[in-house]
Amino acid sequence: MSEQNSVWRARLTRFVPLAVFALLASALYVGLSLNPKEIPSALIDKPVPQFDLPALVGRDADSGLSTADLHTGDLAIVNVWASWCVPCRVEHPLLKRLAAQSGVPVHGLNYKDRPDNARAFLDELGDPFVRVGVDASGRAGIDWGVYGVPETFIISGEGTILHKHIGPLTDQAIDSILLPFLAEAQGK
């Protein structure tokens, strides 16, 4: 009897890899239907989270980023970036263009980065940011609902998140979505 049991157990063991793969495949299937680019942020039209981040080394000591800095009465753009993020390098020139063409202050949220690397990134590629908050632990990023770097938020003068762009900026996104959006928000 026990011999038969062990034969069955051996047979069942051979199904383990298949079962593991079935789990993996269903998760991938669900993942596909959750197209990351189309999920609206749960935070749209919500106030920005409470946070207060220190400034980046080499910049003014009071140029950190906090909730209060996003309640100035004017529109603001917040860009989540990191020096280890390759798409951030790609998007950086476009971020500079967005800052120049929109005239809206762009703030940076430096996400889980080493300060010296972040500093070097800006030295090399240019620094379009008015303020940069250093989120070394990633805690503020979690409150902001960040799940991939880079992300770009548009914030109203009253500190409400109006729009979120996921992934690197593109020429097309700037010209056909972000600039019109900013123009309309400014007109209000």
Next chain:
Amino acid sequence: MTELLPEIGTVFLCLALITAILSGLVPQWGALRGDARLMRFADSGAIVQGIMIAGAFGVLTHAFVVSDFSVETVANNSHTLKPMLYKISGVWGNHEGSLVLWVMILTLFGAAVALFGQSLPLSLRARVLSVQSLVAVGFLSFTIFTSNPFARLDPAPIEGLGLNPLLQDPGLAFHPPFLYLGYVGFSIAFSFAIGALLEGKVDAAWARWVKPWTLAAWIFLTIGIALGSWWAYYELGWGGFWFWDPVENASLLPWLMGTALLHSVIVVERRDSLKRWTILLAIGTFSLSLLGTFLVRSGVLTSVHAFATDPERGVFILGFLVAVVGGSLTLYALRAGKLDPVGLFAPISREGALLINNWFLVSAAGTVLLGTLYPLFLDALTGEKITVGPPFFNATVLPIMVPLALAMAVGPWLRWRSDQLTGMGGRLGLIFGIAALAVFATVILTTDAPWWGLAGVGLGVWLIAGTGLDWLRRTGLLRGGFAKLPRSVHGMTLAHIGFGLVILGVVGNTGWTQEEQGLMKVGDKVTLGQYEFALEGVAVVPGPNYRAQQGTLMVSKLDSGGDAVWTAPFRPEMRHYRDPVQTTTEAAIKTSVLRDLFAVVGEGNHQQGFAVRVYVKPLVPWIWTGAGLMALGGLLSLSRSFARRPRQVTTKEATV
């Protein structure tokens, strides 16, 4: 006539698809019925597929070379001003073209089995080739129905959009082909595994066939990964070489599992043991290659990457993945019972050591897979979004590598079947002593050594000493002789020493890198350790399709009195491309045996100065030297596999 070439390319692809469907089914049917004529169809089918896809690839390359912008892929990814090398590498620098390259390698490998595998039993060859063809069916349908590389644009644009300048680099031009040769090379091991499950037989002869293919795929993948990390090192301008990015992990996963496969195949060959495990590894390695393709191409994890996200493509690849992996694992569950373990072994033995090596490698692969997919799982289950970054991987994968490297030094000492560690106390003490000496020397010679850095130095030296000692013992050099050893032993020695060098390089970089950064005007100097960097000038230099801001730094090594021992010019560049608009960094690097000197001149102007970064990176060149040695060791071992192959081919041909 040449205007119609792209249409001919489409025809090639379609003909290959039809041939692949037939050669997937007919030989399988033949093998079931024992009909030799039907089985032989596999050979010609494989060769025809290889020729057709090579033709399609040739047509696409031609379109890139002559800049035929009526072909959408070319218009989206090329530019007339691009240097020829990057016009050609543009063929695979995009989604559609890279698929054609994938299928071409797949079918050429199949054709190679048909041409050179005449000594294989006919039914096994027929089954292997039919599995290979079925995989080709999947990829060809994907290419033709969702990503046709020959789709036309009407009207054709006058100028193309250009290739991402970050990709215009010799290191990266050859990175994808090597990676693909590796990924796809594992398809042969996979097809052999499925063939063996269908045949119900795995033996030493089977292993002798699988081993060289696995080894070849592993060598290509090793070179591919090394090229990619080398590129990141000098092109991204940070001096970093591995970022644990999902796309990098996608190439590391099959490498880890493939390394395990490489070692377990040896056990099957020598000891007729670990058969089911080896079959499972062969399926697993290719599955991870496919998964890597899925992750990179489908967009599930690539929201932060530059690749196109297309749900239709994602669903297709997932369906294919389920068919291939699910099908083969079902077959495994049903048929693996036939593969009975034969060679028994004690825990302390060569087999035991190889099994431990397998467990560590597979655990490492599992950990990397978990870290890569965890954000996706969490999102699917709870809707919560997180990112898993380098800290997770460093904290989980590196601890697995430590016992692996510790055991690697000792494993090859052990005898097959059963051995005792007691007799090895002296040798263990010797390599421990050498490692301790190296740590001691490091403490004396360097400052601010972190404890984990010292542990890493000890680990790397332990592995190299253990491997070297074993080689000296086996060759008999210690007793003044020189035994003739199989080339695979020299190969293994090189590869293991290479891995030790990689460990030392990574540790040297992480623990002892010195850096200095700041604004420098022309004439300013900065000193870093024994080196002085003086900014002599910054000028604008034109390139073929970019303008570069080139800095000139005179770098001197100073002796204790402050005099220059030598002086050399460094010319790092920042390249500004126009189509598309982008800036890339070309670091200037001077490599010597013990260290890299690394300099970048970034944005700035002559009034305020330029952002200059300089690094001294000890032992970093050893990372790529080590990877090179690993590939070379593999090659040495491979040359023996081919030399040993039974020469029945000629006799058969002679009788026909």
